[in-house]
Each structure stands twice: as structure tokens, then as C-alpha cells.
Amino acid sequence: MSFSYISRYKVFRRILFALTTLGIIVMTAACSTTPAPFQKEDFAYVGTVKIDSSESVASLEKMYGGKVILHKPEAGLAIMGFSQAEGELTTLTTEENVELASPEMHASGTSSWASGVSSWANGNSSWASGYASWANGWSTWSSGMGAPSLPDASKAVFDLVGVSQALEAANHYGAGVTVAVIDTGFDLSHPLLVNSLAPASTWKDFIDGDNLPQDTQSLSGNNKMYGHGTAVGGIIAQIAPQAKLMPIRVLNASGGGDLSDVVQAVDWAITHGANVINLSLGTDYDLNTLRTLIDYATTQQVHLVMATGNAGKHGVDFPAKYATTATNEDFVLSVGSIDSSKRRSSFSNYDLDVEFLAPGEGVVSAYPGAMLAAFSGTSFSTPIVSGLVALGLGESGIHEMETALETTSGAVVGGNSEDGFGIPNALQFLNALSN
Numbered sequence: 001m002s003f004s005y006i007s008r009y010k011v012f013r014r015i016l017f018a019l020t021t022l023g024i025i026v027m028t029a030a031c032s033t034t035p036a037p038f039q040k041e042d043f044a045y046v047g048t049v050k051i052d053s054s055e056s057v058a059s060l061e062k063m064y065g066g067k068v069i070l071h072k073p074e075a076g077l078a079i080m081g082f083s084q085a086e087g088e089l090t091t092l093t094t095e096e097n098v099e100l101a102s103p104e105m106h107a108s109g110t111s112s113w114a115s116g117v118s119s120w121a122n123g124n125s126s127w128a129s130g131y132a133s134w135a136n137g138w139s140t141w142s143s144g145m146g147a148p149s150l151p152d153a154s155k156a157v158f159d160l161v162g163v164s165q166a167l168e169a170a171n172h173y174g175a176g177v178t179v180a181v182i183d184t185g186f187d188l189s190h191p192l193l194v195n196s197l198a199p200a201s202t203w204k205d206f207i208d209g210d211n212l213p214q215d216t217q218s219l220s221g222n223n224k225m226y227g228h229g230t231a232v233g234g235i236i237a238q239i240a241p242q243a244k245l246m247p248i249r250v251l252n253a254s255g256g257g258d259l260s261d262v263v264q265a266v267d268w269a270i271t272h273g274a275n276v277i278n279l280s281l282g283t284d285y286d287l288n289t290l291r292t293l294i295d296y297a298t299t300q301q302v303h304l305v306m307a308t309g310n311a312g313k314h315g316v317d318f319p320a321k322y323a324t325t326a327t328n329e330d331f332v333l334s335v336g337s338i339d340s341s342k343r344r345s346s347f348s349n350y351d352l353d354v355e356f357l358a359p360g361e362g363v364v365s366a367y368p369g370a371m372l373a374a375f376s377g378t379s380f381s382t383p384i385v386s387g388l389v390a391l392g393l394g395e396s397g398i399h400e401m402e403t404a405l406e407t408t409s410g411a412v413v414g415g416n417s418e419d420g421f422g423i424p425n426a427l428q429f430l431n432a433l434s435n
């Protein structure tokens with residue numbers, strides 16, 4: 001016993017020595033050949049400036065200090081970031097560069113979030129075996145054999161909003177539509193996502209400052225939200241399998257991201273051709289900067305679909321709360337969660353700003369490493385509606401989708417006025433668009 005222990009220890013030490021030596025060689029090589037690592041801008045405050053076409057980046061930075069994050073004379077606005085030392089300007093309405101988070105993270109400390117996370121983790125292992133059957137279904141469909149059908153694992157949940165019937169009735173399955181997923185990034189090689197990705201030139205990673213928004217699991221720290229964006233993207237890919245997904249990474253491994261990155265991500269999505277933007281993230285703060293950009297997105301006929309939050313409370317997270325008050329609110333949709341019996345989920349925030357409720361418990365989707373998992377939270381209700389919007393846009397062209405969705409939505413069991421228009425019916429929605 002002890003001999004065995006000693007020899008294992010020696011082997012371990014040799015491996016450690018070899019790895020350390022290798023590490024020094026690699027580090028030495030890295031130091032001599034690679035540029036300094038990406039240093040994220042650390043803005044303490046952000047502010048929106050109304051500008052006309054005569055105001056350049058240089059003139060704005062000279063006037064206010066700080067740094068121009070977005071310069072959009074065509075929209076009549078610029079967004080600027082300021083350091084802690086520059087402080088909150090009195091000459092400009094600035095706000096703190098707050099952190100937005102995935103609802104599953106944002107509701108941290110509530111019992112609904114904790115139970116959501118444990119069922120997510122449990123779901124991952126129990127659903128992993130379902131992956132093989134789904135992948136077979138997809139390859140059958142993509143080789144041209146009839147309409148796409150949902151994997152057995154996710155059918156029951158998606159059919160709460162009638163997805164199977166809608167796919168049978170559809171002709172284009174979201175073809176020609178691009179959906180931006182502003183989230184933790186994707187597992188870019190996941191079999192459920194690889195055939196649905198928009199061109200790589202449209203991808204963006206604001207966490208690393210590069211163009212490869214690969215979700216990563218670091219070896220230390222809080223990685224509770226690893227796989228979040230992959231799941232969100234996978235839900236859209238199942239509902240609108242011919243739509244293209246544009247991954248934009250703004251949330252770090254623990255599920256948080258800066259306001260300054262989120263506004264840049266929304267702008268990136270608009271300028272790179274997204275028709276729909278999925279935002280399964282939020283905060284308690286009313287953010288003038290983000291609201292300004294959402295209003296601008298709606299003038300470009302870009303839909304934004306956003307999660308109402310998981311705190312199980314009266315009151316909706318921002319930016320979902322703008323769904324009823326944005327300039328062209330028909331392009332801005334807020335989504336809460338129902339359970340399998342079409343009752344509002346206990347964790348789903350409620351208020352008059354809720355517009356739609358979609359399944360958000362046990363939603364089966366992609367998990368990194370070519371796996372499937374079951375996911376719970378309003379983060380996963382939201383891409384169901386993004387998928388329906390993409391499906392609708394693919395069938396009928398680019399115009400607002402909210403009206404057709406709202407007039408065909410059905411009642412929530414035990415529901416009230418704080419459940420919005422209720423639960424979408426995908427088939428009736430498509431029928432309403434063709435009438």
C-alpha cells in the first residue's frame with residue numbers, strides 16, 4: 001500500500017516537473033512572440049450624448065473627456081464611457097456602468113434560482129443520452145426528407161406552444177432570418193448549432209475582445225452559467241432550424257456582463273444584420289443608455305426578445321420592462337415562464353409589463369460537449385419566443401410580429417392580467433401572418 005503510494009507520488013512529481021518545464025518554455029515563447037493580452041476597458045460610468053453629423057469622436061472626447069464607445073451620427077447619438085476618476089459628469093446624463101446578468105444568476109439568493117440551478121445540473125446528466133436520437137433526427141431532415149421534426153426529448157415542452165404543428169405548416173423554417181444571441185457565447189462546435197451559425201464575420205466576443213465567442217469553462221471561480229448561451233441558441237435552432245444564429249459574448253463565466261458591453265453588443269447585432277436579438281439577461285436598474293439603443297433598434301425593424309426575470313416577484317427586470325413602453329414597442333417583447341401544466345412558473349416575475357409566457361421548465365436544448373440538458377428559467381422561455389418570431393419572419397417577411405403573436409396567444413391556467421397576452425400558439429400565429 002505504502003510502496004504504491006510512494007511510487008505514484010514519484011510519478012506525480014516527475015509529471016509535475018515536466019509540466020512546469022514545459023510551462024516555462026511555453027511562457028518564454030509566448031512572451032517573445034505574442035502581443036500583450038486584451039485589456040478590457042473598465043468604465044465606471046456611461047452616458048448618451050445627442051449629436052449631429054458634425055460631431056466627431058475626437059470633438060466629443062475633447063468636450064466631455066472619456067471615450068466614445070459608440071458613434072452613431074445616423075441615429076443622432078453617441079454613447080461614451082468614463083473612468084472612476086472622471087466621475088459622473090454634470091454636463092451629461094451619465095449612469096453607473098452596472099452589471100447585467102442572466103436571470104438565473106441575477107436572482108441569486110432566492111430559492112427559485114437555487115432549485116433552477118440544481119435541476120439544470122441534474123438535467124444535464126439525465127438528458128445526455130437523449131442527444132443521439134435528436135442528432136439522428138436532424139441529419140434526416142437536413143438531407144431533405146420532409147419537414148424538420150422536434151427531437152423526442154423536447155417535443156412535449158415545445159408543443160405547449162404548438163411548435164410541431166407550426167413546423168408542419170411552415171415552408172421556410174426561418175430561412176433568411178438572423179437571430180443574435182447576446183449571452184455567454186456558444187459551444188461553437190455543438191452539433192445542434194454548427195449548421196445554424198451566421199457567418200463568422202458577424203460573431204463577436206466582448207469579454208475576450210476577439211471574434212471567437214466560444215463559451216469557456218475556466219478551472220477556477222464561479223462557472224454556474226457555463227453553457228447558458230449554448231442552450232439559448234439551441235432552443236432557437238430547434239424552433240426555426242433554417243434561421244442563422246449570431247453569437248455575441250457579453251456574459252462572463254459567472255453570468256455577468258457590463259452595461260457598456262451590452263450596448264455595444266446590441267449595436268453590433270443591428271449593424272451586422274440581425275433581425276431578432278435575444279436578451280436572456282437583465283438588471284433591476286432602469287438604464288437610459290440601453291433604452292436609447294433599444295429604441296434605435298426598433299427604428300431599424302429589429303425585434304428584441306427579453307427575459308422578465310426569475311425572482312418570483314412583482315416587477316419585471318430591465319430591459320424586458322421596456323417591452324410595453326419602447327418607441328415601437330411592437331418590436332420589443334418580454335417573456336416569462338410557464339410550467340408543463342400552463343401555469344405561470346413560481347420563479348417567473350409578474351407585472352403589467354409581461355407580454356408573453358412560454359415554457360421555462362425542463363426545456364431541452366444543447367449543452368457544451370455535444371450534449372443535451374434540460375434547462376429552467378425565463379432565460380429559456382425567451383428563446384422560444386425568439387424562435388417563433390424568426391419562424392414568422394421567415395414565412396412572411398420583415399415586419400412586426402408582436403401583434404400576430406398577441407392576438408393568437410391563449411390563456412394561462414389560473415392566470416391574470418399580469419400574464420400579458422398569455423401563451424403563444426405557433427400554428428395560429430403563422431396562420432394569422434398569412435391572412
Ligand SMILES: [Ca+2]
Nearest residue numbers: 205208210212
Ligand atoms: Ca473568445
Ligand SMILES: [Ca+2]
Nearest residue numbers: 323329330332
Ligand atoms: Ca411589446
Ligand SMILES: [Ca+2]
Nearest residue numbers: 329330402403
Ligand atoms: Ca403591442
